[in-house]
Amino acid sequence: ALEDGLKKADADPSVKAVMICGENGKFSAGADIRGFSSPKTLGVALGPIVSLIESSEKPVVAAIEGVALGGGLEVALGCHYRVAHAKARMGLPEVTIGLLPGAEGTQRLPRLIGVPAALDMITTGKHIPATEALKLGLVDEIVEENTIEAAIRLANKVIGQPLGPRRLSLKPVPKLPNMEAFLQEAQVKVKRQARGFLAPELCFQAVQAATQRPFAEGVRRERELFQVLLSSGQAQALQYAFFAERAVHRWATPGGINLLFIIFDSILLLSLGLGTMGQGIVTSLVKANIPVVALEQNLEYLNKGRKAVMVLLEREAKKMEGGAQKLDFHNPARLQFTVDFNLLHDVDLVIEAVFENMALKKEIFHKLSNICKPGALLCTNTSALDIDEIASATSRPQQVIGTHFFSPAHVMRLLEIIYGRHTSPSAIATAMQLAKDMKKVGVVVGNCFGFVGNRMMFPYVEQAVFLLEEGSRPEAVDQVLEDFGFKIGPFRMSDLAGLDVGWRSRKGQGLTGPSLPAGSSARQRRGQRYSPLPDLLCERGRFGQKTGKGWYQYERAGGRTATPDPWIHGFLSQYRDTHRIETRYIDQEEILERCLFSLINEGFAILAEGIASGPEHLDVIYLNGYGWPKHRGGPMFYASTVGLPRVLAKLQKYSEAHPDVPKLRPSAFLKKLVAVGNAPLKEWMSYLSRQSPKL
Numbered sequence: 072a073l074e075d076g077l078k079k080a081d082a083d084p085s086v087k088a089v090m091i092c093g094e095n096g097k098f099s100a101g102a103d104i105r106g107f108s109s110p111k112t113l114g115v116a117l118g119p120i121v122s123l124i125e126s127s128e129k130p131v132v133a134a135i136e137g138v139a140l141g142g143g144l145e146v147a148l149g150c151h152y153r154v155a156h157a158k159a160r161m162g163l164p165e166v167t168i169g170l171l172p173g174a175e176g177t178q179r180l181p182r183l184i185g186v187p188a189a190l191d192m193i194t195t196g197k198h199i200p201a202t203e204a205l206k207l208g209l210v211d212e213i214v215e216e217n218t219i220e221a222a223i224r225l226a227n228k229v230i231g232q233p234l235g236p237r238r239l240s241l242k243p244v245p246k247l248p249n250m251e252a253f254l255q256e257a258q259v260k261v262k263r264q265a266r267g268f269l270a271p272e273l274c275f276q277a278v279q280a281a282t283q284r285p286f287a288e289g290v291r292r293e294r295e296l297f298q299v300l301l302s303s304g305q306a307q308a309l310q311y312a313f314f315a316e317r318a319v320h321r322w323a324t325p326g327g328i329n330l331l332f333i334i335f336d337s338i339l340l341l342s343l344g345l346g347t348m349g350q351g352i353v354t355s356l357v358k359a360n361i362p363v364v365a366l367e368q369n370l371e372y373l374n375k376g377r378k379a380v381m382v383l384l385e386r387e388a389k390k391m392e393g394g395a396q397k398l399d400f401h402n403p404a405r406l407q408f409t410v411d412f413n414l415l416h417d418v419d420l421v422i423e424a425v426f427e428n429m430a431l432k433k434e435i436f437h438k439l440s441n442i443c444k445p446g447a448l449l450c451t452n453t454s455a456l457d458i459d460e461i462a463s464a465t466s467r468p469q470q471v472i473g474t475h476f477f478s479p480a481h482v483m484r485l486l487e488i489i490y491g492r493h494t495s496p497s498a499i500a501t502a503m504q505l506a507k508d509m510k511k512v513g514v515v516v517g518n519c520f521g522f523v524g525n526r527m528m529f530p531y532v533e534q535a536v537f538l539l540e541e542g543s544r545p546e547a548v549d550q551v552l553e554d555f556g557f558k559i560g561p562f563r564m565s566d567l568a569g570l571d572v573g574w575r576s577r578k579g580q581g582l583t584g585p586s587l588p589a590g591s592s593a594r595q596r597r598g599q600r601y602s603p604l605p606d607l608l609c610e611r612g613r614f615g616q617k618t619g620k621g622w623y624q625y626e627r628a629g630g631r632t633a634t635p636d637p638w639i640h641g642f643l644s645q646y647r648d649t650h651r652i653e654t655r656y657i658d659q660e661e662i663l664e665r666c667l668f669s670l671i672n673e674g675f676a677i678l679a680e681g682i683a684s685g686p687e688h689l690d691v692i693y694l695n696g697y698g699w700p701k702h703r704g705g706p707m708f709y710a711s712t713v714g715l716p717r718v719l720a721k722l723q724k725y726s727e728a729h730p731d732v733p734k735l736r737p738s739a740f741l742k743k744l745v746a747v748g749n750a751p752l753k754e755w756m757s758y759l760s761r762q763s764p765k766l
């Protein structure tokens with residue numbers, strides 16, 4: 072249509088200028104991502120159309136409203152002028168779906184806004200607001216009112232002016248005094264951050280080509296690189312992740328209709344310790360423009376919590392345009408701190424964020440149930456505790472729901488939303504809406520120990536520790552998983568989170584400590600293999616970063632630089648001697664497979680039990696809460712790319728070698744999917760006879 076329209080306009084002498092706009096207040100979100108998996112639509116090349124726009128003899132003005140992303144922005148770059156609405160956002164987000172701007176955007180953008188800014192936009196895929204676009208010179212004008220009228224006004228004004236200087240393909244790339252050094256440094260940075268993710272590096276190469284070659288050759292290079300990415304499995308993984316995230320949002324009631332949501336007047340966060348989680352949650356709520364009252368049990372804790380929240384909010388405000396004013400957090404109507412439980416009467420929603428202790432949580436929920444108004448929704452922030460047991464302390468279990476935030480809560484996007492036996496669909500829908508308002512990815516899951524994310528994490532961490540018992544070292548295991556693409560390996564993660572957290576939980580479960588029956592074997596619990604290694608470290612006060620020692624050593628307590636610790640190496644070999652374990656060399660493949668396949672195996676068990684409604688949900692949880700590398704699409708998608716028969720065969724092999732480790736025994740659901748011929752991921756759920764009615 073663009074091509075036809077342009078040709079008509081060029082041929083019609085009564086047309087003096089052209090304006091291109093989108094429909095319904097949106098310019099364009101770029102190419103249809105679904106089209107990338109269909110060879111039919113790939114035949115349509117956008118680049119030549121952008122060139123056609125640019126070569127028009129009549130001025131072409133883009134009227135950008137809403138979004139101009141990817142191919143959409145590339146079309147705008149072909150135009151001679153760009154007018155944007157003040158609320159519009161622009162970007163080249165192709166990198167985030169494993170691609171690069173493939174319609175000459177990598178060649179035009181650096182010519183317009185210079186290499187540093189273009190490289191930043193193209194390698195990160197970030198969206199920029201119109202005001203920033205104006206500063207960068209990406210748009211010529213921004214307007215508060217009617218963008219289309221403004222674009223037509225501009226078009227009329229520029230009729231007859233020479234178009235040569237407005238054709239970006241004819242412009243040289245602005246020079247930098249130290250271009251070579253700048254590019255070298257930028258490449259190192261891009262590579263370091265990419266950790267095996269191809270697209271940022273290839274985006275870099277395309278922009279680099281713009282600095283080294285004439286426009287037409289740069290375009291050829293861009294096309295070559297685009298094809299490399301298009302055929303890489305990484306692009307497929309990222310596009311899968313894009314749609315998985317949207318599918319997870321489309322939570323519907325059993326009848327299939329999305330519910331309307333409760334509109335909140337105010338939200339109260341109750342915390343008997345505005346601890347780290349509480350502080351992050353309050354910050355997120357304020358950022359989401361939701362009025363908050365933060366409650367503490369005493370003034371000392373309240374003041375400490377308030378101080379920490381203020382520091383976080385100041386920091387967040389600095390990152391935003393018009394920050395402090397926009398957040399308005401000094402306004403008591405927006406954010407109040409109190410120790411007065413009476414304020415609970417009027418709130419619509421409570422998020423309880425006290426520490427993980429069932430007795431304490433039940434006591435609080437009993438109190439909430441007595442004080443809060445009848446319609447108020449009661450959320451508990453927990454990473455593992457039983458929602459039904461917490462709800463049993465109230466007279467309104469239908470309004471009790473789990474909201475598992477991830478630390479730091481003002482940064483992490485994931486929110487696991489856990490429904491209990493009695494939780495009502497409207498309570499779930501309200502929690503989902505809350506997630507959306509807080510710009511988080513809400514995923515509805517069922518109630519079981521560890522829910523989805525942590526439950527899948529347990530076998531992964533368990534394998535990592537077993538590997539140490541058998542001969543590996545923390546740094547070797549971490550390295551393999553970081554090379555796979557995790558931001559941080561399991562031992563570095565454990566040191567960061569604090570080993571004492573798991574220790575407390577294991578003590579609570581009677582797996583270690585004084586409640587362990589006398590005569591228990593050190594390496595067995597309830598007939599299964601158990602590794603006491605993390606407990607032994609805790610007994611020695613090695614809690615990780617906070618104590619300066621854990622699986623690694625740090626420069627000081629609270630230090631962040633992990634270095635392998637010879638003490639740990641000696642300790643491990645002594646441990647193996649004590650328990651007569653023969654040290655063996657464990658290769659990278661075994662480390663990777665045992666950790667990842669045991670996690671994936673648990674994922675299949677979760678799906679079969681109806682704890683999550685599909686593999687996409689598990690993947691979205693891992694991508695947004697556990698640092699799973701995006702270019703590998705999430706654990707279940709990864710399993711589908713490895714091939715389920717291979718995952719099964721490997722689990723069978725490891726399970727035979729370790730018969731006392733139940734988590735290595737292949738799940739019946741995985742076996743079934745292999746037996747039906749390695750079913751594709753989108754069909755997996757059709758092989759389950761029953762689904763939870765609440766998912």
Ligand SMILES: CCC[C@H](O)CC(=O)SCCNC(=O)CCNC(=O)[C@H](O)C(C)(C)COP(=O)([O-])OP(=O)([O-])OC[C@H]1O[C@@H](n2cnc3c(N)ncnc32)[C@H](O)[C@@H]1OP(=O)([O-])[O-]
Pocket residue numbers: 100101102103104105116117118138140141142143145164165168171172173174176314317318
């Ligand atoms: C030769 C090629 C050249 C070029 O360089 C390549 C490209 O342009 S690559 C492309 C570069 N562009 C991008 O990467 C932009 C990707 N898109 C976005 O970033 C956000 O969707 C956007 C900011 C536009 C709206 O956010 P929001 O307001 O929160 O809303 P939302 O996110 O919930 O989306 C609403 C619905 O629209 C759907 N949908 C959206 N975009 C696309 C698409 N391009 N395609 C298909 N579908 C798309 C989305 O799935 C959802 O569908 P459903 O069935 O209702 O679930």
